Amino acid sequence: MTEAVPAPTQAPARKAPRGEVVIYATWCKGCTICVEFCPTNVLAMHPSGRHPIVAVPENCTACHFCDTHCPDLAIVVRKLA
C-alpha cells in the first residue's frame, strides 16, 4: 500500500490585497496588454474578449503596470494601506 501523496497545495493567498484595480470597460478596446503583462495574473479577459476583468483581486501588488501601460487610460490602480 502506497502512502497517500499530499495534493499539491496552491500558494496561500495573501492576507489582504495591496491594490485595488478598477477597469472602465467602455473606454477599453481589448488590446490585452494588461492581461499579458500582469506579473501576478490578476487580470483575465472577459469571455466576450472585449475588455479585461479583475479575476483574482487578492493577488494585486499595486505595481501600477496596468494603469501606466493602458493605452486607453481605462485602468486605475489604487494602493491600499
Add this chain to the structure above:
Amino acid sequence: MAEHILEAHSLTKQEAQIPREDWFEASETLQHLRKNKKFPTIWCSGCGLGVIMGALIRAIDHLGLEKDQVALVAGIGCTARMPVYMDFNTLHTTHGRALAFATGLKIARPDMKVIAIMGDGDALAIGGNHFIHAARRNIGITALVVNNSIYGMTGGQYSPTTPVGMRATTAPYGNVEPPFPICDLAIAAGASYVARSTAFHALELDKYLSEAISNEGFSLVEAVSYCHTTYGRINKLGTAAEMMRSLKDNSIPKATFDKLTLEEQQANTKIVRGVLHRKKRPEYTAIYDLLVQQQTHQEEIRLRNVGRY
C-alpha cells in the same frame, strides 16, 4: 450610460459601474484629460501613443505646472492627435510645422513651457529643416518625437525611420534607405538635452520628459513606439502586446551599452535607452532678450544726444 454603448461592449449596468463623469476624477492622470472630447481615443486598440500620452501627463503633473503655463503644439498624424485629448493650451498646425509654430510661440511667450509633439515623419521628413534649425538655435522647446517607423495615419508608407529591409505599403519588397538616427541628428545639430526611451518603459519616459521640460534649451525626447496595424501587419510582427514585448526585449540601458567593447557597440542593433546627451548652451530667447535690451539702451543714448549736435 447609453444603452447602445453597453450593448456594443456586451456589458451590463453592474459591470460598468463608474459613470463617465466620475471616471475623469478617478486618478490624477485622468483629471488632465479634456472632458468634452469623445473617448475612447481614435488610436487603434493597443497603440503605444496612449501610453506616451499618459507619461507626458504624469511628467507635467510631477513638475507641478499650471495648466495655463504649458502649451502643446502638434502637426499632422496619429501622434499629433495627442494634444486634442489633453487639457492644456494646444495648437494644432500644418504638417511638419509644429516646431516652426512652437518657435514663434516661445519667442512671444518665453515664460511658457512649449512642448512640440511630433511623429517621426512629421519631425524628420516634412519638418526636417525645422527640427535641425530649432536644435541649432537651442530654443527652449521640448520636442517629443514618437518614433513608430512608419506613416501610420496615411496607410503605412515608409518613413525616414523605417529600418532597412522592413516592408511598408510603398516598399513592398523591403526598404532600401537607411533610417535617420533621430537622437544623433539632434546632438549633432546642437540640442542641449537628448534622451530616448520606449513605450514599454513608461515610467522612465516620465522621468526623461520631466527633465526635458525643466531643461532650458532645446530638448529632444525620442519615444520609440510601434504601429501594429500597418507596420506590424505587413512585417508579420504580431499583435500590440507582442510588439510591446519586443520593445522590452530589444532595448538596453545606456549604462549597459557603455560597458560593451567598441566592436560590440558598432554591431548593436538594440534600442539604447537613457539620457544620451546633456550640454549647457545659451538659450535662444534669453540671448534675444539681451539683444533687445542692449539695442533699446543704445537707442536711448542716441535720442538723448540728438539735441546736442
